[in-house]
Each structure stands twice: as C-alpha cells, then as structure tokens.
Amino acid sequence: MAAVVEVRALRIAFGPVVAVDGLDLTVPAGAAVALVGRNGAGKSTTLRAVAGVVPPSSGEVLVAGVSVAADPVGARAKVGYCPDVGGLIPRATPWEHLQLAARLRGLADGTWEQRAEDLLDRFELRDAADRVTSGFSHGMGRRMSVVLAAFPEPDALLLDEPFDGVDPLGVDATLSLIAEARLRGSAVIVSTHLLPLAVQASEEVLVLRQGRVVNASPAAEMAGEQGAERYRSLLS
Amino acid sequence: MSSSWAQLRALVGLRWRMVRSRRQRVGLLVLSLLAVLLVVASVAGGRLLPQRTAFDTLLLTPTALLIYGGLSIVGPLTAGGGNELFPADQLVPHPVRPATMFSASLLLAPLNFAWVGQTTALFALTAYVVPSSAGLPAAFAVTVAYVVAATTVGQAVAWAVAGARQTRAGRRLVWTLVAAVVAVVLVVLRLGITHVLDRAPTRSVLLAMLAGSRGAYTRWSTMLLALAAVAIAGLFAGVWSTSYALRRPPGLAAERVARTVVRRSPPRSVWHQLRRMDRAAVWRAPALRRGVLVMGGLPGLVTAVAGVDWATLGLAAGLVTAGAGLLFGVNVFCLDGPGALWLGSVPLRPASHLWAKTAAIAEICVVSSSIALAAGAVRAEGSATAAAVVAAVCAVVSCSAAVTATCLRMSLKGPYRADLRDSRDTPAPPGAMAVRSAQLAVQTTVLALVVSSLGRTGRPLAPILFTFAVLALSGRSVLKSGRIYAQPTTRAFVLVTVATG
Secondary structure, three states, X not given: XXXXXXXXXXXXXXXXXXXXXXXXXXEEOOOEEEEEEOOOOOHHHHHXXXXXXXXXXXXXXXXOOEEOOOOHHHHHOOEXXXXXXXXXXXXXXXXXXXXXXXXXXXXXOOOOHHHHHHHHHHOOOHHHOOEOHHHOOHHHHHHHHHHHHHOOOOOEEEEEOOXXXXXXXXXXXXXXXXXHHHHHOOEEEEEOOOHHHHHHHOOEEEEEEOOEEEEEXXXXXXXXXXXXXXXXXXXX | OOOHHHHHXXXXXXXXXXXXXXXXXXXXXXXXXXXXXHHHHHHHHHHHOOHHHHHHHHHHHHHHXXXXXXXXXXXXXXXXXXOOOOOHHHOOOOOOOHHHHHHHHHHHHHHOHHHHHHHHHHHHHHHHHOOOHHHHHXXXXXXXXXXXXXXXXXXXXXXXXXXXXXXXXXXXXXXHHHHHHHHHHHXXXXXXXXXXXXXXXXXXXXXXXXXXXXXXXXXXXXXHHHHHHHHHHHHHHHHHHHHHHHHOOOHHHHHHHOOEOOOOOOOOOHHHHXXXXXHHHHHOOHHHHXXXXXXXXXXXXXXXXHXXXXXXXXXXXXXXXXXHHHXXXXXXXXXXXXXXXXXXXXXXXXXXXXXXXHHXXXXXXXXXXXXXXXXXXXXXXXXXXXXXXXXXXXXXXXXXXXXXXXHHHHHHHOOOOOOOOOOOOXXXXXHHHHHHHHHHHHHHHHHHHHHHHHHOOOOOHXXXXXXXXXXXHHHHHHHHHHHHHHOHHHHHHHHHHHHHO
C-alpha cells in the first residue's frame, strides 16, 4: 500500500528545547497509527508538523507525495487536522467554519452541505450548528474539531486528543469515523493519552519519549492489562 | 489566606515576569519616565506661560476639575468596567481577595494614555492658576488628593456597573442613567446655563488650592481631609463593588456568548468568508462591540457638542484611529483565537490570511474616525473651506493607513493569546497595551498635526500629497509584513501563540 504520510528524520526545536528528535514515521493509505506517550513527548508537535502548522527544523514531511516544506498549501489541502487544544474560531459558528473549509477546498455550493449536515448529526451538533462556538463545552468543541478534520475527506486524517473530555457516544462516533476514513483509503494518525482507545482506533501503536519513537507495536500487543503494563514500562 | 497586599505583590510580580521581551520591559520603563517628565514639563510650562489669561483660566478650573472627575468615571466604564491585572478566568483557581482585585485596578489606572493626558493637563492647570511658585507644593497636594479620590471613585463605579450589567434589569438601569447624564450635559451646554458649572462642588477644591498656596492652611487641610475621606470611602466602596461584580453569575454575558445566530448564504469567495468571520469576531465579542460603539460614537458626540474647529476635528479623528487600532488591531490574529491552529492546517495562503486581517484593522480605523469626523463636522466652528475639509479627510486617511501598518507589524512581532470573552478583556496584557497605545498615540498625533498644519496653508494639494506619501510608506510596511508572515517560522509562532498562549 502506498505511503500517504512519510516523515523522515523529523527534528523540531524551539530554541534550546528539542520537541521532536529524529522521528521517522510512515502511514500507508487505509492504515491508522496511534501516537502515545507522556506529556511533552512530542506527539502534538509531530502532528502539527504533518498538518503544516509548525515547520520542521530539519527532516522531511510528505503528505500524499507533497512536501510540506516545498508546497505547504498543497500539502495542507491533503490534510484534515483536529488540534489538541481549541481548534475553533471562538466567535464563529460551526456552520461558518464548514463554509470556510468548503470555500478553501474549492467545493461548489450544493455539493458539501449534505455531508456537513450528516457529520453534525452523527456528532449530535446539528442543533448547535448556528451557535457561537465560544459557548461550547469542552466536549462539544472536541467533537466539532473532529467534524472539521473529517469534513473534507482528506488523504491524511490527523486527530490530536480527539477523545479528551468527550462522552461515550462521541467516542463511538469518532471511532466509527476513523474506521470509515480508513476504508476510504485515508491514512489516520491519532494522538491520545487513552491507551485502550488508541488500541481500538489503530492497528499500530507508537510510543514516543523525548521526541523519539521508543517502541512500535501492533495495537493488539498493547491491549489489556499486559499492554498497559508494557506501556508504563516504556514511559520511564 | 495571605493579605491583599501580599497577593497584590505576588500578582504584580508575576505580571512583570510575564513581560518576556526585554524591549517591552525597557519600553515600559521609558514610558514611566516619560510620564513623569511630561508632568514636570507641563508644570514648568504652566509656570512659564504669560499670566495674561490666568484669571479667565481660574474661572474655568472648577469646570476642568469637574470634567476630570467625570472622565475618571466614564474612562473605566468605556473599558467595560474596572481594570484587571489578569482576566478573571485565569484567577479562578486562586483565592484572590476582592480587595486585591480592586487595588490592582487602581494600580493599572495610570497605564492608560488618556488618564496620563488628563492628569498632566490638571497639573499644568494648577501650575498656571496658582499665583506664586512658593505656594505650588500646597496646591499640588490638593490636586494629587483630588486625582487619587476621583480615580478611586471612578474604578469603584466601574466595577459596580460591570456587576449590574450582568442582568437585563441592570443593563436597562445603566443605559437609563447614561441617557440621563447625556441629557443633562446637553441641556447644560445647549441652554447655556453655564452658571450651574460655576457652582460646581469642585469650586471648593480650587479655593482650597489657592488657600494652601497663600499659607491659609485651615481651608486647605479641611479639603485634604475631605478628599482623603472620599478616597477611603471609594476604596471601601470599590472593594464592595468588586466583590459584588465577581460574585454575579455570568448571566446575560454567558447567554450572549452562547447565542444562536441567523445562518447566512454562502459567501462569494474565501476572502469574503474571512472578512465575514472577522467582522463576526468583532461584533460578537462584548469588549469589541462596546469598543466600536464607544470609538465611533463618543468622540463624535464630544466634538459635536464642543463645536471644535476643522483643524481640531482632523486631530481628533486622527486620534480616534489610534483608539480603534487598540481595540484588536495591536494583536489582530487574536480574532482567530484557538482556531488559529486549525486555520494553520487548512489550504489558506498566508497572504490571503494577512490581507483579511489588514482589511479588518483598516475598516475599523476608517469607520470609527469617519463617524467622529462626520459628527463633529455638523457643528464645526469656522468656515468649511476646501483646504480645511480636505485636511480633515486626509488626517483620517493617513492616520488609518499608518495605524493599520503599525498594528500589523505589532501583531507579528508580539502576538498574545486573548480570548476576549469578557467585557473587560483586552487584546494584550496591560503592559503591552500601555506601550502600544503610547506608540499609536504619538504616531497619530504627529501625523494629524502635520496634516492640519498643511491644511492651514490654504492649499488642498499639500495635505493630499502628504497623505499619498504616508499611504506609500504604509503600503510598503504592509507588504513587508506580508513577507514576514509568509515565513513558516513566523507564521507558526503567531498562530501557535494566539491559539495556545
């Protein structure tokens, strides 16, 4: 299967602080990879680099064959990203976010509205479609961020802490969305602190520590008590 | 729980340590020094001026003191309530006393450029009307006591109003009071009952100043005691009103933040959608909505009531652009808030993003200053010659262009996270706001003065040519900002900072 996301020797430093230190990652079409690790391990920074928000200090990031450094706008057109914090323009409504996303991707009027409505329905946000998002609860904001990431049916779906503070129905909706994206041929990367959900959402789990991958295992091996024990041992 | 004084010291210390930029720390220190120098210069100026109009000025001093007292109340109200060292939601986990919050409000009052200007003017006036230099210290003691009392009462009222406005009834009451005060002022000004002003209570303040300067200390010390009593009463009232405002449930404010809006038809283009969202970000934020109304309406009302000449009108309109830039322009990307991270991941060209923000700043500057200009023009003194009108319009255009370019550069160099949820929220922390407001005020004052001077030549071409030069320089600066923002590291720095702090 062709690789959709290719990260080679990625290094991101903020002054003296090295957030990501020589990370390699390949996610083929239809595959899902979970990034887990302690706070500050470099999970969110890696996703920000793949999403084209933060430029790499060195190394290369390709999304669907497009270099994020050489053609940032082209690469971003292939990505759907749910950031770890916020992710919503505070005084815009969900529908206004979706209108902007549709315009930016050149979707003609009449072609995207139904999908947008369906997504809002699945995440139980239809009634809040015209509400200003600064009044949203944390969980509603997370769910809306996932909707925005999935809306353009991207080649690479990047979800950073999509389950954080989300109720069980929202978690189910997110898991089914990930499964659908994989079936469609998207590469999915999920970053989370919740190992059981990482195992459910992906087929491979990467453990990050100090900006590096210290372990890559099939998701099944990280399941249950044994997986949790192994995960803990990899953190320190 | 530690004392209010200890809490205040801790909060001020933290705020100071949070000023990470060395340049900004230096800027704040320079600004403090300049404020002191300004007061000294104004006092010296007051003494050195020929005393030809000293008696007339003396008669107007009670009115000036009354206006100062009024502005001490109106100023914090236009900012949405008492000043805050930290937004209330950031202090939620800490047991901060209302007395600490109110003391912080008082401490922040001098960081306001308008407050510094008014206070400096009051000191200059005192120096001018007091007959002998030997009597100045005693007169200044009264002025200082008056400034402290007025500022304390102003902040106390502002906190009370901020609390009252959390309910519909409170909001109606506040608007009724505002309408009543405006009506009284208009009646006093229109009917010429200026003798009412001559009997203003501030007359006693002036008499105490003069008595002290002559060595008649009974009246002087009584007034000092009275003003001290007002200040202490204001302090207690302020602690109570702060406590009241902080105890109020978010009520109406929260209701407004969470409201549903009418869905509009799809925009024609990305540009139109970005503009629509930026306008919504301004209009749906309580602090910005109030700021737009105040910036557009208040200076217009004042210039219309005062009936200023065309040169002053141009100067006032120019200064309005500085105020408009301070609403959000000095940190324009904060309009995207936490959504900046998402915007950073969508296929949006940096240039398109930056142009939309440029348009947002320019629009607010032009609209606010044009309203002020149009309102003032209705009752402007003197004949509306072509040169005078052109100069006033040129002041609006050149100041708007310069403020837009400067704000854009400030936004790229020093972005901040600012949620702008509360009616008192500002786009940047107090220190940064003080430095940036001083920069914009100086810039617009100089530009408007030059344009007004050129207008006095009687030839409309001179201000027009000058404005074209300012437009060219501002345009060049905006283009440079575009190149800066196109750099991935700068863009990441700006977006990540406004989204996550």
